Amino acid sequence: xxxxxxxxxxxxxxxxxxxxxxxxxxxxxxxxxxxxxxxxxxxxxxxxxxxxxxxxxxxxxxxxxxxxxxxxxxxxxxxxxxxxxxxxxxxxxxxxxxxxxxxxxxxxxxxxxxxxxxxxxxxxxxxxxxxxxxxxxxxxxxxxxxxxxxxxxxxxxxxxxxxxxxxxxxxxxxx
Amino acid sequence: xxxxxxxxxxxxxxxxxxxxxxxxxxxxxxxxxxxxxxxxxxxxxxxxxxxxxxxxxxxxxxxxxxxxxxxxxxxxxxxxxxxxxxxxxxxxxxxxxxxxxxxxxxxxxxxxxxxxxxxxxxxxxxxxxxxxxxxxxxxxxxxxxxxxxxxxxxxxxxxxxxxxxxxxxxxxxxxxxxxxxxxxxxxxxxxxxxxxxxxxxxxxxxxxxxxxxxxxxxxxxxxxxxxxxxxxxxxxxxxxxxxxxxxxxxxxxxxxxxxxxxxxxxxxxxxxxxxxxxxxxxxxxxxxxxxxxxxxxxxxxxxxxx
Numbered sequence: 001x002x003x004x005x006x007x008x009x010x011x012x013x014x015x016x017x018x019x020x021x022x023x024x025x026x027x028x029x030x031x032x033x034x035x036x037x038x039x040x041x042x043x044x045x046x047x048x049x050x051x052x053x054x055x056x057x058x059x060x061x062x063x064x065x066x067x068x069x070x071x072x073x074x075x076x077x078x079x080x081x082x083x084x085x086x087x088x089x090x091x092x093x094x095x096x097x098x099x100x101x102x103x104x105x106x107x108x109x110x111x112x113x114x115x116x117x118x119x120x121x122x123x124x125x126x127x128x129x130x131x132x133x134x135x136x137x138x139x140x141x142x143x144x145x146x147x148x149x150x151x152x153x154x155x156x157x158x159x160x161x162x163x164x165x166x167x168x169x170x171x172x173x174x175x
Numbered sequence: 176x177x178x179x180x181x182x183x184x185x186x187x188x189x190x191x192x193x194x195x196x197x198x199x200x201x202x203x204x205x206x207x208x209x210x211x212x213x214x215x216x217x218x219x220x221x222x223x224x225x226x227x228x229x230x231x232x233x234x235x236x237x238x239x240x241x242x243x244x245x246x247x248x249x250x251x252x253x254x255x256x257x258x259x260x261x262x263x264x265x266x267x268x269x270x271x272x273x274x275x276x277x278x279x280x281x282x283x284x285x286x287x288x289x290x291x292x293x294x295x296x297x298x299x300x301x302x303x304x305x306x307x308x309x310x311x312x313x314x315x316x317x318x319x320x321x322x323x324x325x326x327x328x329x330x331x332x333x334x335x336x337x338x339x340x341x342x343x344x345x346x347x348x349x350x351x352x353x354x355x356x357x358x359x360x361x362x363x364x365x366x367x368x369x370x371x372x373x374x375x376x377x378x379x380x381x382x383x384x385x386x387x388x389x390x391x392x393x394x395x396x397x398x399x400x401x402x403x404x405x406x407x408x409x410x411x412x413x414x415x416x417x418x419x420x421x422x423x424x425x426x427x428x429x430x431x432x433x434x435x436x437x438x439x440x441x442x443x444x445x446x447x448x449x450x451x452x453x454x455x456x457x458x459x460x461x462x463x464x465x466x467x468x469x470x471x472x473x474x475x476x477x478x479x480x481x
Binding site for chain 1: 182186188195206212214216218221223229234292313
């Protein structure tokens, strides 16, 4: 085999470092169970390691997403979800004290947005959140999920337009 | 500004290829503000603030191809499979091991689930059966393996999937399934998808989900219904972990539709282990031996005693 495989521990560690969290997140976007998402992601890496001699390093990412998706389908399947997120920067107590109304509105907006995102189709939602939260480029998402770039672009922009429509009535809330 | 152009601009802007100044020329200010409000919020999110959730050394501590790959089967989830087929092949010894060969054998008395190297397909071996493949026979061009005995395959979509045995060859292409080149009795059952089997003499048979047939004495027997039942050796198992005997017996009563009278047996004792769901005697033996409990059967009631 001429291509570099992922049996090299250094390469495997790097792939793990780069993709463990995005892979866990990807599963979370699909069904909202953080604990299980973590387990499936870990299992996908275990399988990658066990099959390392057959997977060229440039194919590792799509292998991981394919396996994770299969694990998800076999055990969980498509279902309605209600996603909840944390903020990277938590609201501080001083913010809370100095401007409680602002904090309240912000929380309301977050809740409504979570609801709207949860009502997107599974694929739209997953693609949109991979793009925004994991900061993946459309091309990266396309290879990971085996979709065309056009489909990914459509999902991201349509999701955004849909969300805007859903939140139309909050338009006058300034945050 | 046409809708198409606006769309194109939004897509580029979202992917970071168009600056805020540039998109302002294209989008109404109000829309842009609404979009930015949404994106600003979502961009600040994470499913979980703890990013140190994985320990990679847990994985790489063991050499590849060992441990985690093989696990005893406990449950069965027949979902989202491109084609799942049972191949029962009467086969003599076919294997020869060499460098770069992987082999799994299900010991007598237990079935074994093996994850195949493509990461999405699995095989479950009946007790006493074995599977083997050359490591370099798995690639984007094909998936090849050899079996001896009985095996149940769940095949994920992908490159051609070929199972060989001393008596013939079975090929799954997408949702199709082909058998060719064998001499002895050959049973093919299709549980999902569609399957085509071709005998050595080119006699073909097409089986839809829920159909099975036997090739015997130069002909395919009439199709029979599988009734959706998985093969008996594939039966589910009951899993117990530190479960009180009280609960274990309740489960067994329900599974086998019998009554268990405990007598003076201490029901608070804890049992850990897996028992079959299709063999009452074996189940009772598995549970009771470890506690030194005897039992006798009268009709549909089991009486226990110390």
